[in-house]
Amino acid sequence: MTFHTTAPDFGSTVFARWRAEAGEDWHAYTRHAFVRGLGDGSLPQANFLHYLVQDYIFLFHFARAWALAVVKADNIAEARLAASIVDGLVNHEMSLHVDICGKAGIAEEALLQAEEERENLAYTRYVIDAGLSGDFLDVVAALAPCVFGYGEIGAALAAEAAPDATYRQWIDTYAGEEYHDMCRQVGALVDAAVEARLGPDPQSSPRWAMISRRFQAATRLEVGFWDMGLRG
Numbered sequence: 001m002t003f004h005t006t007a008p009d010f011g012s013t014v015f016a017r018w019r020a021e022a023g024e025d026w027h028a029y030t031r032h033a034f035v036r037g038l039g040d041g042s043l044p045q046a047n048f049l050h051y052l053v054q055d056y057i058f059l060f061h062f063a064r065a066w067a068l069a070v071v072k073a074d075n076i077a078e079a080r081l082a083a084s085i086v087d088g089l090v091n092h093e094m095s096l097h098v099d100i101c102g103k104a105g106i107a108e109e110a111l112l113q114a115e116e117e118r119e120n121l122a123y124t125r126y127v128i129d130a131g132l133s134g135d136f137l138d139v140v141a142a143l144a145p146c147v148f149g150y151g152e153i154g155a156a157l158a159a160e161a162a163p164d165a166t167y168r169q170w171i172d173t174y175a176g177e178e179y180h181d182m183c184r185q186v187g188a189l190v191d192a193a194v195e196a197r198l199g200p201d202p203q204s205s206p207r208w209a210m211i212s213r214r215f216q217a218a219t220r221l222e223v224g225f226w227d228m229g230l231r232g
C-alpha cells in the first residue's frame with residue numbers, strides 16, 4: 001500500500017487545519033501497519049476479528065458520546081445531525097461488525113460481553129469525558145478524528161486494494177457514499193459550529209489551541225486502537 005490518493009477534507013476547512021496541526025500523529029493513524037494489513041490482506045483474521053469485537057464496544061460508547069453532543073448542541077441543526085450520527089452508529093455501522101463476526105461464528109451477545117481492552121477504555125472514556133466536561137466544540141473535536149480518519153483510510157484503501165481483497169467488505173463500508181456523505185455533513189457541522197462560537201478567524205481565538213489539542217489527543221488514541229488490533 002503506497003496511498004497515492006489525495007487525502008479528502010470532506011469540505012471542511014476546520015478539519016483540514018486540525019489534520020495539518022496533528023501532523024505526524026495523523027500520519028501514524030491513517031498509515032498504520034494495521035491499515036496496510038487491511039489493504040493488502042496480510043492482517044491475520046484473528047487480529048481482524050479481535051479488532052472488530054473491540055470496535056463493536058467502541059461504537060456503543062462512541063454513540064453515547066455523540067448523544068452528549070446532542071445535549072451540548074446550541075441549535076436544532078446541531079442537535080439533528082448529532083442525533084442522526086447516534087442513529088447511524090447503533091443502527092447501521094454496528095451491523096457491519098455483527099455481520100462479519102456472525103459469519104465467523106461470533107454472536108452479537110458475545111460481542112456485548114467481551115472485555116474491553118485498555119486502549120478501548122482510554123479512547124471511549126476520553127470522548128465521553130470531553131462531552132461531559134466540555135462544550136459542543138470540545139466533544140466534536142474529540143469525535144472528529146474517528147469520523148474523518150476512517151473516511152480517509154477507506155478512500156485510500158479502496159483506490160489501491162484488489163477488487164477481491166480479503167477485507168473488501170470493511171473497506172467498502174468506509175469508502176462508500178453513505179459513510180462519505182456523513183463525513184461531509186460532519187465537516188459542515190464542524191465548520192459552522194466553530195464559526196458560530198469562535199468567529200470567522202477561529203485560529204486567532206485562544207480556544208483554538210485547546211480544541212485542536214483535543215483533536216490531536218483523539219488521533220493518538222486512534223493509533224493506540226490500531227496497536228491493540230495488531231497485538232491481537
Ligand SMILES: Cc1ncc(CN)c(N)n1
Nearest residue numbers: 055058059146147150225
Ligand atoms: C476506533 C474507531 N475509530 C473510527 C471508527 C469509524 N467510525 C471506528 N469504527 N472505530
